[in-house]
Amino acid sequence: MAQRTLDQKLAILSDAAKYDASCASSGTTRRDSQSGGIGSAGGTGICHAYTPDGRCISLLKILMTNFCIYDCAYCINRVSSNVERARFSPEEVVKLTLEFYRRNMIEGLFLSSGIIRSPDQTMGDMVQIAKMLRVDHGFKGYIHLKTIPDAAPELVAEAGLYADRLSVNIELPQDASLRQLAPEKRPETIRATMADVRLGREAAKDRSHTGKRPPRFAPAGQSTQMIVGADAATDRDILKTSSNLYSGYHLKRVYYSAFSPIPDASAALPLIKPPLIREHRLYQADWLMRFYGFDAEEIGAAHPSGNLDLAIDPKLAWALANRAQFPVDVRNASREMLLRVPGFGTKTVGRILAARRSGAVRYADLLRMGAIMSKARSFVTLPDWHPGALTDSDGLRARFAPAPEQLSLF
Amino acid sequence: MIRIDLPRFDRFEGWRDAARQLVGAGVTPDRITWADPDTPADLFGSDPMAQPNDAPVTATKDFLQLARTVSSHSDPERWALIYTALWRAQTDRAFLGNPADPLMDRLNRLAKSVRRDIHKMHAFVRFHELPSTGNRRSFGAWFEPEHLILQAGTPFFAKRFADMDWLIATPEGIARFTGDRIAFDPPAPRPDLPADASHGLWQTYFANIFNPARIKTNAMRSEMPMKYWKNLPETHLIPHMLADAPRRVQAMRDAGASDAPQFAAKVTARIRQQPQDTPAETITQAQEQAARCTRCELCHDATQTVWGQGDPDAGLMFVGEAPGDQEDLAGRPFVGPAGQLLRQTMTQAALDPDKAWMTNAVKHFRFTPRGKRRLHQTPDKSHVEHCSWWLGLERRFVAPKLTVALGATAAFALTGDRSPLTPRRGKVQAATDGGPVLVTWHPSLILRLPDDRAATARAELLSDLRHAGQLLAA
Numbered sequence: 055m056a057q058r059t060l061d062q063k064l065a066i067l068s069d070a071a072k073y074d075a076s077c078a079s080s081g082t083t084r085r086d087s088q089s090g091g092i093g094s095a096g097g098t099g100i101c102h103a104y105t106p107d108g109r110c111i112s113l114l115k116i117l118m119t120n121f122c123i124y125d126c127a128y129c130i131n132r133v134s135s136n137v138e139r140a141r142f143s144p145e146e147v148v149k150l151t152l153e154f155y156r157r158n159m160i161e162g163l164f165l166s167s168g169i170i171r172s173p174d175q176t177m178g179d180m181v182q183i184a185k186m187l188r189v190d191h192g193f194k195g196y197i198h199l200k201t202i203p204d205a206a207p208e209l210v211a212e213a214g215l216y217a218d219r220l221s222v223n224i225e226l227p228q229d230a231s232l233r234q235l236a237p238e239k240r241p242e243t244i245r246a247t248m249a250d251v252r253l254g255r256e257a258a259k260d261r262s263h264t265g266k267r268p269p270r271f272a273p274a275g276q277s278t279q280m281i282v283g284a285d286a287a288t289d290r291d292i293l294k295t296s297s298n299l300y301s302g303y304h305l306k307r308v309y310y311s312a313f314s315p316i317p318d319a320s321a322a323l324p325l326i327k328p329p330l331i332r333e334h335r336l337y338q339a340d341w342l343m344r345f346y347g348f349d350a351e352e353i354g355a356a357h358p359s360g361n362l363d364l365a366i367d368p369k370l371a372w373a374l375a376n377r378a379q380f381p382v383d384v385r386n387a388s389r390e391m392l393l394r395v396p397g398f399g400t401k402t403v404g405r406i407l408a409a410r411r412s413g414a415v416r417y418a419d420l421l422r423m424g425a426i427m428s429k430a431r432s433f434v435t436l437p438d439w440h441p442g443a444l445t446d447s448d449g450l451r452a453r454f455a456p457a458p459e460q461l462s463l464f
Numbered sequence: 465m466i467r468i469d470l471p472r473f474d475r476f477e478g479w480r481d482a483a484r485q486l487v488g489a490g491v492t493p494d495r496i497t498w499a500d501p502d503t504p505a506d507l508f509g510s511d512p513m514a515q516p517n518d519a520p521v522t523a524t525k526d527f528l529q530l531a532r533t534v535s536s537h538s539d540p541e542r543w544a545l546i547y548t549a550l551w552r553a554q555t556d557r558a559f560l561g562n563p564a565d566p567l568m569d570r571l572n573r574l575a576k577s578v579r580r581d582i583h584k585m586h587a588f589v590r591f592h593e594l595p596s597t598g599n600r601r602s603f604g605a606w607f608e609p610e611h612l613i614l615q616a617g618t619p620f621f622a623k624r625f626a627d628m629d630w631l632i633a634t635p636e637g638i639a640r641f642t643g644d645r646i647a648f649d650p651p652a653p654r655p656d657l658p659a660d661a662s663h664g665l666w667q668t669y670f671a672n673i674f675n676p677a678r679i680k681t682n683a684m685r686s687e688m689p690m691k692y693w694k695n696l697p698e699t700h701l702i703p704h705m706l707a708d709a710p711r712r713v714q715a716m717r718d719a720g721a722s723d724a725p726q727f728a729a730k731v732t733a734r735i736r737q738q739p740q741d742t743p744a745e746t747i748t749q750a751q752e753q754a755a756r757c758t759r760c761e762l763c764h765d766a767t768q769t770v771w772g773q774g775d776p777d778a779g780l781m782f783v784g785e786a787p788g789d790q791e792d793l794a795g796r797p798f799v800g801p802a803g804q805l806l807r808q809t810m811t812q813a814a815l816d817p818d819k820a821w822m823t824n825a826v827k828h829f830r831f832t833p834r835g836k837r838r839l840h841q842t843p844d845k846s847h848v849e850h851c852s853w854w855l856g857l858e859r860r861f862v863a864p865k866l867t868v869a870l871g872a873t874a875a876f877a878l879t880g881d882r883s884p885l886t887p888r889r890g891k892v893q894a895a896t897d898g899g900p901v902l903v904t905w906h907p908s909l910i911l912r913l914p915d916d917r918a919a920t921a922r923a924e925l926l927s928d929l930r931h932a933g934q935l936l937a938a
Contacts, residue, residue, distance in 0.1 A: 060665070061668050064669055070675070071673065087624060102588070103587075103670060104683065104687050105674040106684050107679060108679075108683030110687065124735075125732050135722070149667065151661045154665075156593075156601070158591050158625075159590065169757060237736055238735060238737075242756070249792070252793060282730075297833045300833070300836065312678070315720065318722045319716070325717055327677075330680065392625045405563040405564070410563070412558055423563055
């Protein structure tokens with residue numbers, strides 16, 4: 055095999071990395087290069103570019119290698135795929151990261167890898183790259199390392215010292231699907247790795263009896279990714295799994311990735327059009343769980359099928375299914391209840407609470423403060439607005455859902 | 465009209481000094497013209513500046529921050545707006561905190577637009593490497609922001625790229641950094657930046673990280689507005705990437721499933737673990753089998769099977785209810801608060817926790833998620849029954865002389881007796897497999913009881929454990 059150029063390797067190993075959705079670079083410790091080294095981190099994340107698939111580019115997202123000994127049916131890099139293979143040397147990864155970084159193209163590196171030889175060998179090589187960046191080059195930017203499940207806990211512990219974020223992908227919302235589609239992976243070891251990361255983070259927060267702080271461990275926390283649409287799990291199942299993951303391992307994010315056709319597909323999984331709207335609704339539902347005080351169960355129960363309504367957003371769907379709780383009187387409703395009004399976001403609710411101190415909030419004030427009144431008007435009462443019979447009218451859902459379209463025959 | 469000429473840089477400080485003097489002198493907002501460097505001279509000349517005076521002028525910290533941000537906006541009216549707000553705040557402080565006030569709403573919108581523009585500057589400046597003479601590398605960029613954010617936006621780059629020289633040229637002016645502080649110069653024509661090989665690699669990355677099966681151009685356009693495209697090295701690839709996407713997706717579909725390369729089956733045969741279904745012959749084998757247990761539904765939500773721990777030759781076995789949050793995470797029994805209490809009490813009763821086999825009736829954690837916490841739930845009868853297979857194996861391999869049942873669930877699992885615990889506590893019952901079982905409280909009960917009753921229960925647990933020590937020695 056002829057030696058590949060850096061450009062060719064980059065093409066292969068970024069193509070292989072694009073099915074990972076995460077690109078977050080926010081929420082880590084504040085640091086910069088004024089005390090030496092290169093780079094800074096710790097503010098809000100920065101998305102340096104966007105591709106036409108709607109995903110942002112914040113990090114250099116690449117695989118160390120796409121050689122892999124596992125045979126996961128949904129993955130382009132599985133051992134039984136005929137995809138072109140390549141492998142970066144550690145120096146090449148370090149050089150690409152730093153040169154892109156210096157040109158202000160990225161916030162840092164998201165390094166993942168196929169499994170070569172063994173989980174320990176792979177994880178060890180990835181940790182080595184992170185260490186070179188941090189120690190040899192004083193790199194202060196963001197590093198996200200994919201954690202290889204089944205890697206030794208000591209390697210995960212070392213990874214946490216150099217990485218801002220660790221992630222291990224749960225891959226599929228139900229254990230049975232994972233056992234079937236990724237026979238080399240085991241749901242219990244994936245969860246155990248997440249548990250190790252949570253325990254590592256908690257241990258790094260405890261000061262010792264001398265008051266000394268232990269070294270920081272993955273300060274931007276951990277995340278995971280679930281493929282949506284590759285198995286028969288309902289949205290209710292998916293949200294329940296997410297809710298378990300958030301509560302069990304204190305994940306910062308669960309990413310939902312619409313199952314997308316891959317070149318050189320496996321016979322075990324038919325190629326489908328990626329369910330992008332479903333993915334979008336799941337993200338909205340996820341937000342409702344994390345910032346709006348909703349339970350997975352109540353969002354999932356809004357539709358008898360167990361799936362989210364694709365035509366309207368999940369908060370609106372919940373409100374339509376629970377109309378007895380509306381209309382809400384904006385003058386005296388609690389924060390919790392205001393957060394449940396469709397068309398009110400967390401910022402709008404904060405502004406309403408602030409404005410209530412200066413007097414009554416009227417319809418025009420809400421418009422100015424960012425409320426989407428086309429949605430909210432059916433669910434609130436104001437000094438100058440009452441929805442009347444609107445809240446309970448049969449045709450309310452039809453006002454929000456897009457008009458039905460004749461299905462295309464092709 | 466009083467005309468105030470603001471400088472090209474440090475404009476906000478200029479406005480603040482003038483505004484303080486003018487508000488102090490009682491000059492109403494409609495009598496002032498605020499002039500940026502390029503504002504033409506007034507046709508009718510201007511009135512003289514108000515006399516300096518000591519009248520107190522006050523503003524909140526938040527307002528000053530807001531005004532500073534708004535001062536970078538390109539709207540020529542911004543100076544008058546923040547002056548009006550400052551003027552009003554002298555008599556009505558409350559309106560500054562009211563987001564429903566139309567003036568505050570307008571200022572907040574201007575500030576938001578400025579903050580977004582600064583954020584986009586941090587995102588979309590692209591440096592080209594310039595020839596360098598010294599030992600610091602040198603980089604340059606041309607950027608066209610929407611607002612006058614050169615001063616507000618560039619300190620970020622000084623912090624991030626402290627070890628290199630850089631310049632960012634914009635229509636507003638030029639920022640230069642050589643390691644000390646940022647110097648600002650008036651605008652100059654757009655510089656010619658040399659070609660940079662890393663920009664080619666960047667384009668390779670951009671084209672290949674794109675998934676042609678997902679097209680969401682609205683998300684792209686809203687976050688990367690077209691007005692910034694002309695100075696980005698990667699954006700000219702987008703039309704072709706979009707045009708080619710349907711063909712690539714169709715090609716994937718047409719190709720369908722492929723035949724695996726020959727080595728794949730060999731690799732899989734080598735690494736895929738075959739579950740071992742033959743009856744376990746050692747306690748370690750039983751543990752390996754239990755790690756894959758799917759007998760009941762608890763395994764889906766719990767992290768892992770929590771097998772017993774300790775000395776399998778001990779002769780003394782402790783059985784609790786089920787792992788809790790901490791046990792579930794660590795994969796070891798009795799490491800949480802109840803486990804610590806049990807170990808303490810054992811030590812007090814002269815029992816060595818390492819010289820016993822400690823396990824649970826149910827091997828998976830049962831819980832309900834509530835926000836960031838998992839609330840413990842008592843396992844059902846069916847969970848205990850499904851898990852009795854594993855407890856039975858443990859008992860077969862450990863073959864304890866005495867078993868201590870901690871709490872009702874463990875007592876049920878061992879004896880099959882579901883009657884209330886209180887009358888049974890401290891007594892020895894026969895296990896379904898024949899051995900003696902001493903029934904006592906679960907330490908987590910002691911943690912849940914109010915102080916007075918907890919002390920009694922703890923004393924009872926201690927006396928039961930002493931009793932266990934005597935039974936074992938007998």
